[in-house]
Amino acid sequence: MAGRGQGGKKGTNESLSLSLSAQTHQQILDYLKVAEDSTHPEIRDTAVQLAKDASEHQRKQTARLQPATAAMLSLLTLALAGASIWYFFVHYSERVATIMSVMVFGLAIIGVCLLAMVSNQLSQANFVKLVEAVWSKSVGSLWGPRAKHPESPEREKLTSNDD
């Protein structure tokens, strides 16, 4: 029952380079993890729940931004995006407004994802996936048809006439 190196746990260089509080937290998580293999099902179930709670608590503690603050900022971002979209449709032609709205909406979604990542609610891998998805949906939908334009039916007709 001691530091990570003594209690029969892996005394790797990596664990020793962690701060003492992080090592101790890991030690508690290790105990809970071991208890998940307990022969007593009631203790096993409690260990699973405690480990989940401990991880959640640690995630909140290490977040660079509090989840409540992130939620408020996300709401503000989406509200600003909504107001911008309304402004675009009032002051610009429908085509221009649509393009600008898609861009603003995409940026707002990326902003919300960024806030979620900073508040430890979203992993970096999922953030990258979401950014890629938003990029392909928004920018892809704007420039995709133009890129396909040369292959339009009129073009195909012209090329077939050439033959």
Add this chain to the structure above:
Amino acid sequence: MSSPKFERVKKNNPRLSDFLDRLVSYINSQIQSGESYIIPKLAAAALRLTDAEAVVLLEVLVKGEILQRIYNVYCRKNETLLTTVENIDDLDRLPRCDDCDECHSPRDLKVEIAYRVKNGNVRSGIV
């Protein structure tokens, strides 16, 4: 007669009721014999459980605000108790070791997790 807090913990964990009764009996016996800390390894041996299982039961009592987790920090060189802290974050702000006359790095220290009755009401025990 059990304390209302302990009854609440048992009500929230009905399947652990027997284990918790045994653990609380052990804690009370330790307190009556003058021990102020509950060491999971010793509790596990007394209850014939593994260390990990004892930690789970002790953590249930921590969650129920009956016990409080504390951390005894020892200097590895001299095996002396450097300090006891209540908050895990305080482990990163430890005092200078008087015996070695230096500020130790984490690898020179070892932490023992222990538990004590919350609010310092040690003499009366839990139940």
